[in-house]
Amino acid sequence: MFESLSDRLGDIFKSLSGRGRLTKEEVELGMREVRLALLEADVNFKVARALVDRIRERAVGADVLESLTPGQQIVKIVNEELVALLGGEHRKLRYQSQPPTVVMLIGLQGSGKTTTCAKLALATRRDGHRPLLVAADTQRPAAPQQLEKLGKDNQIPVAMPDGKSKPPDLCKRGLEEARRLNCDVVILDTAGRLQIDQPMLAELREIRKKVTVHDTVLVVDAMTGQEAVNVAREFDQQVGVDGVILTKLDGDARGGAALSMKESMGKPILYTGVGEKVSELEPFQPERMASRILGMGDILTLVERAQSQMDQKTAEVTAKKMLAGRFTMNDWLEQMRQLRNMGPLEGILGMIPGGRQMIKNAGSMMPTEKDLSRMEAIVLSMTAHERIHPEVLKSQRRRRVAAGSGTTLADVNKLLKGFEQMQSVMKSVGGKGSKGVRGRARMLRQLQGMDPAQLGLPRP
Amino acid sequence: MSPTEPFSQPRREAWWRRMSRRMDRASLSFSEQVRDVVLLRRDLDESFWDDLLQVLVGADCGLPVAERLVDRLRTRVREERMTSAEEALRALKAEMLAVLEARDRRLRIVAVPTVVIMVGVNGSGKTTTIGKLAHRLQSEGRMVLIAAADTFRAAAIDQMRLWADRSATEVIAHQPGGDPGAVVYDALQAAVARGIDVVLVDTAGRLHTKVNLMAELIKVRNVARRVIPKAPHETLLVIEAPTGMNAIAQARVFHEALGLTGIVLTKLDGTSRGGTVLAIEEDLGVPVKLVGLGEGIDDLNVFDPRAYLDALFAGVLEAPGSAPGPATPAPAKPGAPKPATPKSGSAHR
Ligand SMILES: Nc1nc2c(ncn2[C@@H]2O[C@H](COP(=O)(O)OP(=O)(O)OP(=O)(O)O)[C@@H](O)[C@H]2O)c(=O)[nH]1
Ligand SMILES: Nc1nc2c(ncn2[C@@H]2O[C@H](COP(=O)(O)OP(=O)(O)O)[C@@H](O)[C@H]2O)c(=O)[nH]1
Ligand SMILES: [Mg+2]
Ligand SMILES: [Mg+2]
Numbered sequence: 001m002f003e004s005l006s007d008r009l010g011d012i013f014k015s016l017s018g019r020g021r022l023t024k025e026e027v028e029l030g031m032r033e034v035r036l037a038l039l040e041a042d043v044n045f046k047v048a049r050a051l052v053d054r055i056r057e058r059a060v061g062a063d064v065l066e067s068l069t070p071g072q073q074i075v076k077i078v079n080e081e082l083v084a085l086l087g088g089e090h091r092k093l094r095y096q097s098q099p100p101t102v103v104m105l106i107g108l109q110g111s112g113k114t115t116t117c118a119k120l121a122l123a124t125r126r127d128g129h130r131p132l133l134v135a136a137d138t139q140r141p142a143a144p145q146q147l148e149k150l151g152k153d154n155q156i157p158v159a160m161p162d163g164k165s166k167p168p169d170l171c172k173r174g175l176e177e178a179r180r181l182n183c184d185v186v187i188l189d190t191a192g193r194l195q196i197d198q199p200m201l202a203e204l205r206e207i208r209k210k211v212t213v214h215d216t217v218l219v220v221d222a223m224t225g226q227e228a229v230n231v232a233r234e235f236d237q238q239v240g241v242d243g244v245i246l247t248k249l250d251g252d253a254r255g256g257a258a259l260s261m262k263e264s265m266g267k268p269i270l271y272t273g274v275g276e277k278v279s280e281l282e283p284f285q286p287e288r289m290a291s292r293i294l295g296m297g298d299i300l301t302l303v304e305r306a307q308s309q310m311d312q313k314t315a316e317v318t319a320k321k322m323l324a325g326r327f328t329m330n331d332w333l334e335q336m337r338q339l340r341n342m343g344p345l346e347g348i349l350g351m352i353p354g355g356r357q358m359i360k361n362a363g364s365m366m367p368t369e370k371d372l373s374r375m376e377a378i379v380l381s382m383t384a385h386e387r388i389h390p391e392v393l394k395s396q397r398r399r400r401v402a403a404g405s406g407t408t409l410a411d412v413n414k415l416l417k418g419f420e421q422m423q424s425v426m427k428s429v430g431g432k433g434s435k436g437v438r439g440r441a442r443m444l445r446q447l448q449g450m451d452p453a454q455l456g457l458p459r460p
Numbered sequence: 461m462s463p464t465e466p467f468s469q470p471r472r473e474a475w476w477r478r479m480s481r482r483m484d485r486a487s488l489s490f491s492e493q494v495r496d497v498v499l500l501r502r503d504l505d506e507s508f509w510d511d512l513l514q515v516l517v518g519a520d521c522g523l524p525v526a527e528r529l530v531d532r533l534r535t536r537v538r539e540e541r542m543t544s545a546e547e548a549l550r551a552l553k554a555e556m557l558a559v560l561e562a563r564d565r566r567l568r569i570v571a572v573p574t575v576v577i578m579v580g581v582n583g584s585g586k587t588t589t590i591g592k593l594a595h596r597l598q599s600e601g602r603m604v605l606i607a608a609a610d611t612f613r614a615a616a617i618d619q620m621r622l623w624a625d626r627s628a629t630e631v632i633a634h635q636p637g638g639d640p641g642a643v644v645y646d647a648l649q650a651a652v653a654r655g656i657d658v659v660l661v662d663t664a665g666r667l668h669t670k671v672n673l674m675a676e677l678i679k680v681r682n683v684a685r686r687v688i689p690k691a692p693h694e695t696l697l698v699i700e701a702p703t704g705m706n707a708i709a710q711a712r713v714f715h716e717a718l719g720l721t722g723i724v725l726t727k728l729d730g731t732s733r734g735g736t737v738l739a740i741e742e743d744l745g746v747p748v749k750l751v752g753l754g755e756g757i758d759d760l761n762v763f764d765p766r767a768y769l770d771a772l773f774a775g776v777l778e779a780p781g782s783a784p785g786p787a788t789p790a791p792a793k794p795g796a797p798k799p800a801t802p803k804s805g806s807a808h809r
Contacts, residue, residue: 039523042704045514088780107703108728109755110583139755141591141622146615153614194730210660221583225704227732248582251667253706276582276613406637 009033009071027059030074041254042291044229047263050131055081075294082290085259086218089268090284091126094242100175101129102211106204108231109192112247112273114220114423115368116141117189118150119273119281122243125156127156132183133158133173136167136207137308147189154278158179167203168455175211188213195234203238214240217270220257221247228257229264236265247273250280256293277373282404329387331381332419343387378415390416404453496656504537512552520704521612521735526740529555545547547659559738563747568693568721573651575659575684575691579677579718580698581710582665585726585752587616589698590660591623592752592760598627602657607647608633609640609680610664621664626757630693640664640676641683648687661692668713679715695720696749700727703733711740725763726752 009030031052038048050248055078064073095101097388107115115139121131135158137143144160151158171188178186179322181227188207207213218241220228235241244265246258249272258269269284379387383406386393393401393416402409464774487488516526534554542548568574576593587610594604606624608631610616617633624631632647644661651659663680666673684691697714699707714720725734728751737748748763 036523039517040705042706045517108730110585110700112583140619142615142618145618146613149614196731206680221702223581223703223706225707225736226518226701227520227730227731228704231702248667250668250669251581251706252709254705257704332515421698 009074018428022058022062022064022073022446026070027056027074030059030071031056032034034078037294038259040258041256041295042223042225042228042260043256043293044226044260044264049087050051050263051081051259079290079294082259082293083286085262086269086286086289087107088266090286090348091243091268091270092127093185093270093436094122095124095127095185096127096214099213100132100178100186101184101215102175102186102188102213103215103217104171104188104190104204104207104213105219105245106190106235106241107192108194109140110219111192111219111221112245113137113192114146114150114189115248115278116245116271116273116281117147117187118156118278120217120271121151121156121185121187122154122278123271123281124187129185130181130183131156131185132174132178132181132188134177134186134188135160136170136174137191138170138194143189148317150278156157157183166206168206171207172210195231195238201234201238208240216240217243217245218261218267219247220261220375221246222255222257222272223251223253224257226260232261233264236267241267243268243270245269245271246284250274254293254295255289257266258289259293275417300428329332329379329390329419330384333376333387369424374405374407374411375415378402378407378412381405390419461801464575477809494564498520503546504543508545509534516735518702519733519735520707522705522708522739525559525735525739529559538556545625545777556738556767559742560748560768563741565722565749565763566745568624569597569658570693571688571690573659573688574604574693575648575661575688576694576696577661577681577684577692577718578665578696578724579714580665581665581667584665584698584700584703584771585724586610586665586698587620587623587662588755589724589726589750589760590620590662591626591749592757594629594660595627595654595757596760597658598629604629604658604660605647605651605656606631607644607659607661609643610662611636611638611640611643612664616662616664633739639688641680644680645683645687648684648691652687664798668710674713674717680697681718692723696722696724697746698724698726699734699736699740701732702727702730703732703734703736705736707736708739708743709732711744711746715744715746720746722747722749724750728752729754729759762807 034055035048035052038051039045043051055074058081059077060075062073064070074403093101093103095153105117107113117133121133123396124131126321133147133156135144137147138161144158148154148158148160148345157177159170159177161170165173167190174188175186178184190204190207191200193204195201208216216239218232218235221233224231232241232244244258244261244267246269249255261267262269269289272282272284273429274280274282378401381401382390382393386397386401393412398412398416399409405412494598498523501758512533513523513526513530516529517523523530529552532555533548536542536551536555537548542551567576578590580586590606594606597604604627606620606629607713608620610620611634614636617631617636621633623630632643634643634646634759647659647661661684663677664673666677668674681692681695682693695718697711697720699710703710711720711723723737723740723746725737725748728734740746741748751761751763753759753761
């Protein structure tokens with residue numbers, strides 16, 4: 001929809017073959033475009049102005065590098081400024097040596113707090129902690145049930161409201177519950193509220209009075225527009241904010257709100273939410289965010305994601321295992337996770353020119369997120385032994401797996417059939433000789449070209 | 461009150477006041493900015509236009525719309541030889557009104573049953589809006605049925621049920637994780653059998669970039685058509701006012717996929733002005749039909765562009781007819797408890 005900053009600047013400086021130093025006029029010409037690009041990305045207009053002033057100062061008289069055009073030189077400076085602003089202190093949660101570590105999530109309605117609570121809990125578990133969730137949203141209908149469900153699905157204990165206590169007391173009781181269950185991280189899910197709702201803000205202060213909160217995290221929707229800066233400032237001044245999580249970055253929002261919040265609060269962005277599922281939380285990366293805001297990172301992101309998620313080495317290791325007939329459910333699950341971690345397939349394809357058409361052609365053949373998570377649930381419901389030796393899964397066990405994963409027997413059968421088929425495909429590929437670089441390359445190609453449906457995804 | 465026209469006049473009035481009252485908070489900073497422009501810069505020079513542009517951008521109108529508005533205004537100022545900033549601002553309001561006016565914003569409750577599908581990105585306010593709308597339609601004497609077709613998000617069905625309980629509206633739901641199309645199918649069949657007036661369909665939130673999920677919506681729509689060929693009569697995209705430029709992309713893609721008949725602009729009780737709707741109306745011609753003004757069951761109303769702009773410019777320019785005087789009594793007891801039955805409450809005023 002929007003032109004990237006480099007395109008815009010490229011157009012302007014086409015006529016200028018300037019080398020040497022950026023003149024005042026050149027910079028002025030460029031600064032208008034920079035400001036417009038920032039505004040299009042939802043950077044608050046005041047923040048954009050302040051940024052442009054800083055960039056202007058740096059740009060006038062700056063040496064244009066040998067290899068760059070004046071436009072590129074300006075882009076480089078802009079990018080560096082953004083990275084500097086977005087970067088700075090980078091940290092995880094402030095784990096306490098004296099447990100429990102208490103984290104409170106706050107923010108506007110619908111920003112993603114409850115989902116992020118579950119995501120964070122899983123992240124702390126990966127860091128070797130034992131999390132407990134506290135349902136302290138007594139406003140939104142079924143909010144506690146939402147958290148309860150997320151907890152249940154992921155084996156995280158949830159302290160539920162009793163129907164009469166106020167949120168500050170619920171939080172206090174949650175801490176006691178954590179002690180009882182020997183949990184060392186407590187995550188408080190609070191109700192969404194407007195940053196101008198004084199009674200509701202007072203409630204958050206009340207919570208902080210009743211329990212020691214080590215990290216108050218503001219959860220902000222990446223699609224937020226110009227008001228992000230006021231939301232951030234008010235929450236920070238009225239409650240106190242220690243860090244930020246930016247959600248819904250799996251869409252196509254530029255996410256200029258990230259800059260607005262950084263500029264107005266100076267608090268670090270800890271994580272980003274990149275999907276509806278609890279696994280979809282990523283550490284914040286300033287460089288990537290900067291290019292996203294400037295509209296230049298899409299392809300870069302795509303390439304990087306593809307490389308890091310599906311890198312050759314992993315693929316080769318997997319391939320070798322397959323050929324040796326040692327490809328297990330575990331490997332398969334891992335592969336599916338990688339596929340999913342690349343972000344929704346369609347989102348990725350959508351980044352490439354012509355990708356949208358590809359998606360249209362593929363139509364309903366593409367596995368939905370739901371397919372993938374159902375599949376994951378099935379594999380996760382198998383014992384370690386069954387995952388390595390799926391042949392032991394006879395009807396009795398299959399039924400147990402279906403019940404455990406909340407799927408049907410037919411789903412489980414389908415998945416196992418698919419797995420079997422794939423194994424036999426692999427064996428035949430291996431049989432044709434997969435030794436040497438050529439053989440491996442051919443096999444990788446074949447692997448990559450495989451339709452996900454062939455991988456035995458259960459279809460609804 | 462015509463049966464095909466919900467939200468008839470008395471409500472509109474009540475809402476006008478409520479909206480202005482609610483929007484007061486929202487418009488404060490906007491108005492202050494506009495006032496700065498008026499007071500600090502008497503001359504209509506370059507920096508005035510630049511500031512004005514930034515004020516509009518600050519309301520999330522988006523740069524293209526803001527630039528177009530300012531350009532048009534500059535031409536008018538020149539042609540009509542305006543000299544004061546205040547005159548220019550008055551003309552600006554007229555320009556904005558011209559963008560928003562002249563669209564039919566009534567809900568099309570035209571058939572029995574009328575099917576209304578609520579769609580939108582995650583967390584924008586679909587379920588809440590359905591809860592409020594069910595209440596409103598029921599209290600206007602219509603029989604309403606809700607299809608809880610968000611089978612994906614955790615406890616979405618519970619949330620919808622709790623909302624429906626507040627207005628004693630029946631809900632058709634399946635198991636979590638079930639097929640949303642099947643829910644809609646069952647709901648429509650039940651509606652036809654029972655002579656229900658309006659079926660409200662709650663769908664799972666989805667980002668417009670997720671092609672599979674958009675395809676799922678189209679499937680749901682097609683299922684609805686198998687029962688009722690003309691369904692859905694309304695396909696409403698729920699956008700929350702805090703959303704920035706992405707709202708425009710959302711509207712475009714949802715419109716392309718489903719053919720939207722209207723927008724619901726929620727969370728206008730906050731400080732965001734939701735100026736993206738200007739671009740959406742201009743680009744796509746899809747009108748804002750309803751606005752969400754809070755989390756309460758009565759916090760929903762029709763969108764009135766005049767009131768919207770009045771509220772936006774409140775304190776800077778007086779609305780025609782909103783001058784102090786008997787024409788518009790001051791908001792009745794601000795902060796007074798909400799009337800138990802909004803219908804009689806508004807009728808008394
Ligand atoms: N302040 C305010 N909050 C609102 C408004 N409308 C909805 N909300 C709140 O926003 C949050 C999300 O609303 P939902 O109705 O659950 O949104 P949804 O679109 O159904 O969300 P998903 O189904 O999760 O995609 C809830 O906390 C609502 O109470 C409004 O007009 N004003
Ligand atoms: N696409 C996407 N959706 C998200 C993300 N985080 C949360 N959501 C969805 O946004 C909606 C609101 O989230 P929720 O956690 O209930 O928000 P809360 O009201 O702040 O607690 C739900 O539909 C979530 O599934 C994300 O990173 N990406
Ligand atoms: Mg919540
Ligand atoms: Mg919902």
